[in-house]
Amino acid sequence: MHENSRPQQAFTEPPLPETGTEGYENMPVTKVPGWHGIIAWDALLNGMATGLFLAAAVSELAAPAVFMHVAKIAYPVALVLLLVDLGLLVLDLGDPLRFHHMLRVFKPGSPMSVGTWSLTIFSLPLTAAAGLSLLALLGFDFEWARILAVVAGLLPGFGSAAYKGVLLSTNAQPGWKDARWLGGYLTNSALLMGCAELLVLSALMGQPQATAILRTAFIVLLVLNVIPMGLLFANLQPTHAQLYTREQQWRAGALIAVGTLIPLGLMLFNGGLLFILVAVIFLLAESWFIRFLYVKIPHTSPLEVRSGE
Amino acid sequence: MASREKELSALPQTSDAPRGQLSELAGRLIYPFLHGEPPKPQTPTGFYTDTTVCIGCKACEVACKQWNQLPSDGFNWSGNSYDNTNELSATTWRHVKFIEQFSHEAPGTPASEGTSSNEQALNRWLMMSDHCKHCLAAPCHQACPTGAIIQNEFENVYIQADICNGCSCCVAACPFGVITRSDMGGHSHKCTLCYDRQRDGLEPACAKACPTQSIHFGPVEELREQARKRVEELHQRGVPQAYLYGDAPTETYSEMHSFYLLVDRPSVYGLPDAPFNPWLHMAGDYVRSIAGGLAAIAVLLLVVFLLKP
Numbered sequence: 001m002h003e004n005s006r007p008q009q010a011f012t013e014p015p016l017p018e019t020g021t022e023g024y025e026n027m028p029v030t031k032v033p034g035w036h037g038i039i040a041w042d043a044l045l046n047g048m049a050t051g052l053f054l055a056a057a058v059s060e061l062a063a064p065a066v067f068m069h070v071a072k073i074a075y076p077v078a079l080v081l082l083l084v085d086l087g088l089l090v091l092d093l094g095d096p097l098r099f100h101h102m103l104r105v106f107k108p109g110s111p112m113s114v115g116t117w118s119l120t121i122f123s124l125p126l127t128a129a130a131g132l133s134l135l136a137l138l139g140f141d142f143e144w145a146r147i148l149a150v151v152a153g154l155l156p157g158f159g160s161a162a163y164k165g166v167l168l169s170t171n172a173q174p175g176w177k178d179a180r181w182l183g184g185y186l187t188n189s190a191l192l193m194g195c196a197e198l199l200v201l202s203a204l205m206g207q208p209q210a211t212a213i214l215r216t217a218f219i220v221l222l223v224l225n226v227i228p229m230g231l232l233f234a235n236l237q238p239t240h241a242q243l244y245t246r247e248q249q250w251r252a253g254a255l256i257a258v259g260t261l262i263p264l265g266l267m268l269f270n271g272g273l274l275f276i277l278v279a280v281i282f283l284l285a286e287s288w289f290i291r292f293l294y295v296k297i298p299h300t301s302p303l304e305v306r307s308g309e
Numbered sequence: 310m311a312s313r314e315k316e317l318s319a320l321p322q323t324s325d326a327p328r329g330q331l332s333e334l335a336g337r338l339i340y341p342f343l344h345g346e347p348p349k350p351q352t353p354t355g356f357y358t359d360t361t362v363c364i365g366c367k368a369c370e371v372a373c374k375q376w377n378q379l380p381s382d383g384f385n386w387s388g389n390s391y392d393n394t395n396e397l398s399a400t401t402w403r404h405v406k407f408i409e410q411f412s413h414e415a416p417g418t419p420a421s422e423g424t425s426s427n428e429q430a431l432n433r434w435l436m437m438s439d440h441c442k443h444c445l446a447a448p449c450h451q452a453c454p455t456g457a458i459i460q461n462e463f464e465n466v467y468i469q470a471d472i473c474n475g476c477s478c479c480v481a482a483c484p485f486g487v488i489t490r491s492d493m494g495g496h497s498h499k500c501t502l503c504y505d506r507q508r509d510g511l512e513p514a515c516a517k518a519c520p521t522q523s524i525h526f527g528p529v530e531e532l533r534e535q536a537r538k539r540v541e542e543l544h545q546r547g548v549p550q551a552y553l554y555g556d557a558p559t560e561t562y563s564e565m566h567s568f569y570l571l572v573d574r575p576s577v578y579g580l581p582d583a584p585f586n587p588w589l590h591m592a593g594d595y596v597r598s599i600a601g602g603l604a605a606i607a608v609l610l611l612v613v614f615l616l617k618p
Contacts, residue, residue: 023389023408024579031396031486033477054602058609063617094475094495098455101341101474105456109588112478113454162598170591171481172448177587183598191605209618217612224608228601 030172032298035092040292042088043164047186047287049081050161051194053126057150057157059198059214066209070202072133075150077201079130082123089119111167118159125153161190168294175239175297181231182294188228189287192221196263196280203273215271222264222283229256229290236297243300252293259286341455341472353464354507355443355566356516356524357532359539360578361551363523365391365405365436372518373403376503397439399491402500403515408435408577437569437578438515438524441466441487441500442555446563449479449488451588457497464529464566465502473497484562484584502567529566536570548572554580561585 056074059067090099103120107113128149132142165183169176176182195218202210233240233253240249263279328336373379379400387393390407397404410433444450447466450458457472458479468479468488475495479488488499503513511517516526525532533556543551550572555565562584575582 023577024406025576027579029486029579029581030484031480031489033480034490035477035481054606055609058606059613062610062613066613066617092476094477094490094497095473097337098341098472098474100338101455101457101472102476104341104344104472105454107451107454107456109451109591110454110478111591112452112476116454158599158602162595162602165598166591166594167478169594170587171452171478172484172585172587173481176481177585177590180590180594181597181601183594184601187598187602188605191602191609195605195609213613213616216616217609220608220612221605224604228597 028174030174030298032173034094035295036299037292037295038088038092039168040288040295042085042092043168043186043291043295044284044288045081045085045088046164047161047190048193048197048284049078049085050122050157051190051192052081052197053078053122053129053153053157053194054161054191055194055198057154059210060150061147063213066207066213067198067202070198070205070207070210071150072136073201073205074198075126075133076130077197079123079126082119082126086119086123111163111170115160115163115167118156118163122153122156122160125149126157129153162187173298175236175243176294178239179232179235179294181228181235185225185228185232185290188221188225189290192218192225193284193287195221196283199276200280203276211271211276215267215276218279219264219267222260222267226260229260236294239297243297252289255289256286259283259289348462350464351462353529353566354502354527355465355529355532355568356440356502356513356526357536357556357568357570358438358440359523359525359536359570360435360437361543361548361570361572362521363405363436363438364521365407365434366520367394367405368518368520369438369515369524370394370401370403370405372514373500374401376506376514377402377501397441397487397489397499399489399496399498402440402498404439406435406437406439406579408437408573410435410573435573435577437571438519439579440515440567441502442485442568443500443502443566444563445558445566446586446588448482448484448586448588452478452482454478461504463502463504463507465504465507466499467501467504468497468499470496470498482587484581484587533568536568539570543570543572559583561589 052074056067056071056078060071090096093099102113102116105113106117126149129146132146132149135142136146162183165179165186169179169182171177195214199211199214199218202214240252244252259282262282266275266279266282269275374381379402382394382398382400385393385395387395389395390409392405392407394401394404412432443464443466445464447458447460450460450466452458454476455472455474457469457474459467459469461467473496475490475497477490477497479497480490488497490497503511503515506513512526516524525535536553536556540551540553551570552572553568554571554575555568558564563586569578569580571578
């Protein structure tokens with residue numbers, strides 16, 4: 001035997017193929033972006049921060065005598081939530097030290113660019129509103145400046161809430177590309193969560209008038225939110241049917257229904273602090289679950305799921 | 310090799326003037342905002358890949374790796390014909406695909422003279438050298454929030470690696486699964502259409518290395534003319550199924566500066582049958598997103614006005 005034709009023991013044997021896949025027809029064409037659970041948390045915190053600010057600002061501007069006190073606490077809370085959210089967004093980058101590169105251009109055609117600029121601009125009046133609210137609590141009241149900051153934050157705050165769904169639906173990923181109502185659901189859900197957070201704050205602060213109004217608004221918004229949620233799941237149904245068994249779909253549907261019906265039932269039954277807290281916890285858990293379920297779609301292989309979750 | 314490259318790039322370059330930590334930080338902050346003078350537009354260039362003459366030698370893959378100094382991906386036995394490259398990635402910008410179409414009744418029996426085209430189709434190899442399509446209206450380009458992805462003076466889609474921050478929007482947007490974020494550095498990479506060689510008047514390394522002239526490089530208009538003549542020629546020679554993929558715009562996608570001559574459905578080659586630009590949905594998604602938010606604000610305002618004292 002010639003020297004070169006002998007088995008080359010020094011080389012590591014290549015691993016054997018795991019599957020006998022042939023051809024490319026059944027292979028996924030698109031590449032999955034490295035967006036995982038952190039993005040589900042980002043989508044939740046984005047909604048909680050922008051929703052709380054918008055709910056507080058709209059309520060305060062419409063009925064200052066009722067909502068001013070609770071709004072002054074809501075703005076700093078919204079700022080903390082936004083800072084955590086921005087931290088997650090930066091951490092999710094492949095090169096977090098280059099986060100500021102997002103600000104070198106403004107591209108209206110890129111939802112991420114619109115979102116980055118909206119969040120950046122929103123953070124300024126929100127910081128001002130939060131800072132001036134805290135100063136007011138310490139006795140240094142600059143009311144006109146605080147109201148000015150609140151008004152200035154409305155548009156970028158709304159933009160910050162509205163871009164997220166468009167970002168996660170304007171792409172080529174299976175399932176995501178068909179989610180025409182994701183933006184509608186996420187923005188509506190942000191206001192719902194914001195109203196729920198404001199309700200908790202007003203109940204904790206012992207503001208009966210604000211609590212009563214927000215409790216009614218929360219109930220109506222919960223019902224309203226079912227519409228974009230239903231439309232979103234109608235968009236995603238063909239994808240879910242490919243990824244999950246009928247039983248798994250029913251289970252997920254039941255969890256989501258519980259996340260809506262329990263808060264609704266609790267709020268209709270009683271407006272006490274404990275009931276409010278439990279209702280809001282259920283709502284936030286449901287909101288996170290829906291976002292997680294959505295973010296998971298391109299990462300989910302039908303075989304993996306069907307063979308045992 | 311990957312870790313070695315990281316080590317080397319971290320070493321101070323002799324051409325770099327020594328800088329303190331503060332000026333280093335200032336440089337990092339300011340550098341991305343410095344926009345250079347855009348080069349003068351040149352004749353648009355691209356690739357025309359005639360898959361009917363590809364012999365699957367992978368010389369293009371090797372030439373691409375060599376010229377662009379891309380690291381090896383290791384050797385993984387895929388079990389999918391002779392394709393052990395598997396897919397395009399941040400370190401593999403050319404991928405030769407192998408499709409075996411042989412009749413199960415008579416495996417390995419070559420099609421004889423005089424057989425019908427249907428019978429011939431059952432006994433053949435299809436090979437295709439895949440790469441970035443350099444779409445005219447590229448979803449990755451539209452998605453990029455940093456401006457790292459540009460159309461250069463040759464109308465090729467080019468990623469500026471020193472600007473990319475690894476947000477992965479381009480990965481999510483590409484309907485062909487071309488762009489990938491690298492684990493090393495966290496930035497996105499793909500075929501540059503050998504921008505550096507083009508600027509020096511050279512053809513891309515893959516086209517230069519192709520021994521059968523399956524990969525044609527040149528001005529796009531000339532390539533389209535050449536490709537259409539080749540399709541006509543194939544039709545006359547009894548290959549009626551030959552057609553061009555990506556040479557002209559469709560209702561849902563722009564033309565591509567890298568297009569293919571195929572003889573079977575696009576999905577057989579792992580290409581989308583009808584590529585869709587996700588941006589066609591963006592305006593509608595924004596409308597639904599804004600409507601969802603405005604509806605919630607309207608409800609909140611209505612409740613506040615109705616119930617406030």
